[in-house]
Amino acid sequence: MLNAVGRDIPEEILEKVHKVPFMGNGHYDGYEIKKTGPKTRCVISNGKNKLVSSIREALELSGIKDGMRISFHHHFREGDHIVNMVMKEIHEMGIRDITLCASSLGKAHDPVYDYILDGTVTGIEASGVRGKIGEAISRGYLKNIAILRSHGGRVRAIESGESKINIAFIGAPTSDDYGNLSGMGGKNECGVLSYSSVDADYADKVIAITDTLVPFPNYPCQISMTKVDYVVKVDEIGDASKIATGAAKPTTDMKKLMLARYCTDFVTKTPYYRIGFSYQTGVGGASIASTLYLADRMRGDGVKMAFGLGGLTKPMCDLLDEGLCGALFDTQDFDTFAIQNMHHPRHYMITAGEYASPFNKGAFVNKLDFVILAALEVDTDFNCNVVVGSDGMLMGAQGGHPDTAEGAKCSIVLVPLVQGRMPTIRDRVTAVTTPGESVDVVITEYGIAVNPRRQDLIDAVRDSGLPLTTIEEMKEKAYSITGEPKDIEFEDRVVAVIEARDGTIMDVVRQIKE
Amino acid sequence: MKLLKPAAAGTLESSDCFVSIEPSENGIEIDLKSDVIRQFGDRIREVIGETLETLGIENCTISVTDKGALDCTIRARVESAAFRSAEIKEEIPWEKL
Numbered sequence: 001m002l003n004a005v006g007r008d009i010p011e012e013i014l015e016k017v018h019k020v021p022f023m024g025n026g027h028y029d030g031y032e033i034k035k036t037g038p039k040t041r042c043v044i045s046n047g048k049n050k051l052v053s054s055i056r057e058a059l060e061l062s063g064i065k066d067g068m069r070i071s072f073h074h075h076f077r078e079g080d081h082i083v084n085m086v087m088k089e090i091h092e093m094g095i096r097d098i099t100l101c102a103s104s105l106g107k108a109h110d111p112v113y114d115y116i117l118d119g120t121v122t123g124i125e126a127s128g129v130r131g132k133i134g135e136a137i138s139r140g141y142l143k144n145i146a147i148l149r150s151h152g153g154r155v156r157a158i159e160s161g162e163s164k165i166n167i168a169f170i171g172a173p174t175s176d177d178y179g180n181l182s183g184m185g186g187k188n189e190c191g192v193l194s195y196s197s198v199d200a201d202y203a204d205k206v207i208a209i210t211d212t213l214v215p216f217p218n219y220p221c222q223i224s225m226t227k228v229d230y231v232v233k234v235d236e237i238g239d240a241s242k243i244a245t246g247a248a249k250p251t252t253d254m255k256k257l258m259l260a261r262y263c264t265d266f267v268t269k270t271p272y273y274r275i276g277f278s279y280q281t282g283v284g285g286a287s288i289a290s291t292l293y294l295a296d297r298m299r300g301d302g303v304k305m306a307f308g309l310g311g312l313t314k315p316m317c318d319l320l321d322e323g324l325c326g327a328l329f330d331t332q333d334f335d336t337f338a339i340q341n342m343h344h345p346r347h348y349m350i351t352a353g354e355y356a357s358p359f360n361k362g363a364f365v366n367k368l369d370f371v372i373l374a375a376l377e378v379d380t381d382f383n384c385n386v387v388v389g390s391d392g393m394l395m396g397a398q399g400g401h402p403d404t405a406e407g408a409k410c411s412i413v414l415v416p417l418v419q420g421r422m423p424t425i426r427d428r429v430t431a432v433t434t435p436g437e438s439v440d441v442v443i444t445e446y447g448i449a450v451n452p453r454r455q456d457l458i459d460a461v462r463d464s465g466l467p468l469t470t471i472e473e474m475k476e477k478a479y480s481i482t483g484e485p486k487d488i489e490f491e492d493r494v495v496a497v498i499e500a501r502d503g504t505i506m507d508v509v510r511q512i513k514e
Numbered sequence: 515m516k517l518l519k520p521a522a523a524g525t526l527e528s529s530d531c532f533v534s535i536e537p538s539e540n541g542i543e544i545d546l547k548s549d550v551i552r553q554f555g556d557r558i559r560e561v562i563g564e565t566l567e568t569l570g571i572e573n574c575t576i577s578v579t580d581k582g583a584l585d586c587t588i589r590a591r592v593e594s595a596a597f598r599s600a601e602i603k604e605e606i607p608w609e610k611l
Contacts, residue, residue: 107523391552420529420582481584485553 005383005432007507013494014505017145022504025406033359034126036161039204041229042430051177051231055089055209059228062205064090067097068166069123069231071158071199074104075171075183075332079242083109085234091120099123099144101163103154103195103352104274104397107131108242116142125163127151128387130398135441137495138393140327140511146394147498148509150385151331151500152356152363152403160359162503168203170223171194171237175210179228180221183333183349184342186212188238191333191342194221197351200380202225207364208445211237222349227250246335249329251285259414260289262467263372266441266448269464270457272369276302279325280310280404281372283334286414290372291315298324309364310355310371310400329364331400340413356403358501363381365400365407373401373413377422379428380471382436382451384413385429387498390422392512394487394496398433402501405438411456417444423478423485424438425471430488432507433498446477489513515570515600521608523594524583530571531580531588538575544567548580561585565592574599 003008003021014020022492043050047228049275050060064070070090072083083102088111090098096119100112106126115121122143127150131138149157157163167186172181173189188211200223202207203365208223208231217225251257263286267273279294281287292315303326308316311332315439319325320341327346333339341347349416356365373382376396389395417422424463425444440457442449447469450458490510500506517537524532531548541563545563548555558580565588566574576595582589595601 289594390550421554421584422582483554483557483585486556488552 003505004296005435005506007083007241007432009508010494011504012305013067013145013497013508017147017497019503019505020433021496022366022506028502033160035159036492038202050179050229051233053233053438054084055234056093058232059089059205061230062167062207064095064167065097066091066095069099069101069164071165071168071203072100072102073170073193073196073199074106075193075195076104076188076238076243077186078106079239079240080108080171080175081236082169084111086099086169087115087120090472091115096120097122097123101125101165103127103151104399105129105133109133114225117141125153129394130396134373134394137465138493138509138512140491140493142495144260145494147499148192148398148496149499150356150398151352152358152365153499153503155353155357156359156501156503158198159353159357163442164184165199165203167205167207168196168199169207170200170206172208172210172223173237174212174214174218175231176214176216176218177231178216179225179231180216180218181208181223181228182218182221185214186210188236188240188243190243191339192349194328194331194349194355196223198353205229209234211235211236213307244333244339244409247335247337248285248288251289253285255416256286256447258291259286259416259443260293262443262448263290263412263414263431264293264297264322265466266412266443266461267294268301269461269466270410271460273303276306277303277369278307278309278367279305279370280308280368281316281407282374283311283313284374287372287374288313288315295319295324309368310404312338312423316340317347320344320347356400360401363407364449365403368404368408369410371408371411373405373411375413375424378413378415378425378442379429379436380425380427380475382439382442382471383429383432384434384439385431386433388431388509390430390485391473392430392490394509402438406501410440411438412441412443413439414443417446417474417478418481421482423475423482425474425478427475431498431509435506442471442474444474449474515571515596517571517574517596517599519554519599521595521598523598524578524591526581528581529583529587529592531578531583533576533578533591535574535576535599537596538573539600541573543567543575547575547578549582550580558588561588562592565589569593569596571596
């Protein structure tokens with residue numbers, strides 16, 4: 001069945017995952033759902049000790065068994081030790097048929113590959129998969145169909161009971177012995193625990209794993225003791241040098257600087273650029289450079305930002321420190337500077353639900369004026385792919401891409417026209433993750449293409465002197481440089497589904513042809 | 515052009531390719547590895563073949579490890595390797611290339 005972005009979603013897959021095809025943004029606006037709460041084992045006795053001696057003991061006490069769904073967060077990024085430590089125990093216990101429900105999985109989790117092969121892990125639900133896990137899914141080694149969700153979509157799936165978590169594991173840089181958790185302090189600071197909040201709220205059992213026990217009460221806490229069953233102390237929850245790097249050096253790549261310059265020029269020409277605007281950007285070289293350019297323009301124009309949102313890096317925190325930005329609402333910290341900036345009184349942690357869930361009473365993304373995004377591929381209908389490489393291999397994450405693109409009044413995608421030999425602007429993307437109706441502007445080094453759906457934006461910048469072009473012209477230019485790529489071949493078998501924010505099916509990913 | 519010895523050109527940097535060529539007597543044998551072989555493998559073989567033809571090479575073993583190079587880069591690397599193999603250092607027939 002063709003969905004709203006023209007992708008053919010096979011009936012048998014829809015039946016298998018109990019889903020319907022994507023029907024366009026806003027289809028579920030006003031829809032009512034009943035949220036399902038967790039099972040809670042009450043602690044009334046004042047003698048209860050939550051501190052247990054090992055992950056194994058916590059697993060046993062939590063009643064781990066075959067077929068369970070367990071969850072993790074990715075605030076430790078490529079420095080995470082939690083997933084591997086827990087999975088090693090589960091494997092040694094001989095438990096099978098586990099579904100991993102993580103906010104994201106990366107190269108740090110390559111050891112899970114072996115557990116997929118031997119049937120310890122048979123299901124994966126994540127924002128994205130990289131490295132060997134992506135390879136295992138793409139090659140068809142995972143027993144069940146993997147489900148890829150945006151950050152907001154994950155919250156929706158958990159709260160609605162569609163993805164019922166039996167045991168949640170929360171790596172916490174600091175905890176007291178009663179389970180008040182924080183991303184601040186300790187030897188492996190990550191800043192915030194935004195993605196774990198929904199796990200703590202909806203999992204039947206919650207196990208906190210820390211390497212830094214602090215005296216009770218660990219306040220201010222980001223996750224409350226009222227949701228935590230057990231606390232385990234281990235030697236190292238992660239590798240600090242990979243959890244947060246130093247601030248990225250500003251790029252000197254002329255192509256990226258050009259994208260950044262076009263981006264800032266465009267932003268400042270739109271009616272949304274005014275006192276009190278809101279802004280989210282990414283961590284790529286072009287995004288960071290555009291934040292620096294934007295800061296210059298704001299100083300010159302006397303325009304201040306009301307708030308910045310999302311994953312944060314030093315340049316956004318500098319805006320707060322300088323008074324150019326009124327507040328930051330933080331879901332993830334990418335450098336040590338952003339973590340330390342959490343001490344600023346107007347730098348707040350928000351949960352993934354507050355950030356981006358489509359199935360609550362209103363999230364931050366709905367209040368965004370601008371979001372600056374990247375993509376692996378964009379098609380001539382502005383559909384973006386951020387999860388499947390041009391070679392067909394799963395290699396990226398949806399993250400907040402679909403959430404912010406839909407929420408923001410002006411979503412801008414920065415992409416080089418050509419990456420290696422692959423044209424980035426194409427007739428058809430390998431997979432759709434973000435629908436074209438959410439994407440307002442695409443910027444390459446060859447110019448700026450505004451989505452024809454946004455006549456208001458086209459009118460606003462028409463006489464601005466900006467290098468305006470069309471997405472079709474961009475595609476032609478790209479193909480003239482690289483040649484026309486042949487469509488890659490896949491096997492018939494569907495190995496993953498890409499869920500839209502609202503849980504409908506945006507696209508399917510098929511097994512790679514060897 | 516007569517190839518005299520094994521020779522190479524290029525790098526394994528992104529958007530480049532590494533070409534090694536050696537004389538042989540069994541026609542043209544192309545060994546291609548590429549990051550974009552699924553999308554551009556046929557085109558890359560075509561470019562290698564055309565370049566060898568332009569140079570008047572009828573027999574060689576050529577191995578190309580491609581990291582997403584554009585046609586112009588592939589052509590230039592194949593030519594460099596061939597000239598090195600033929601020990602042609604001066605009077606390169608630029609107008610023919």
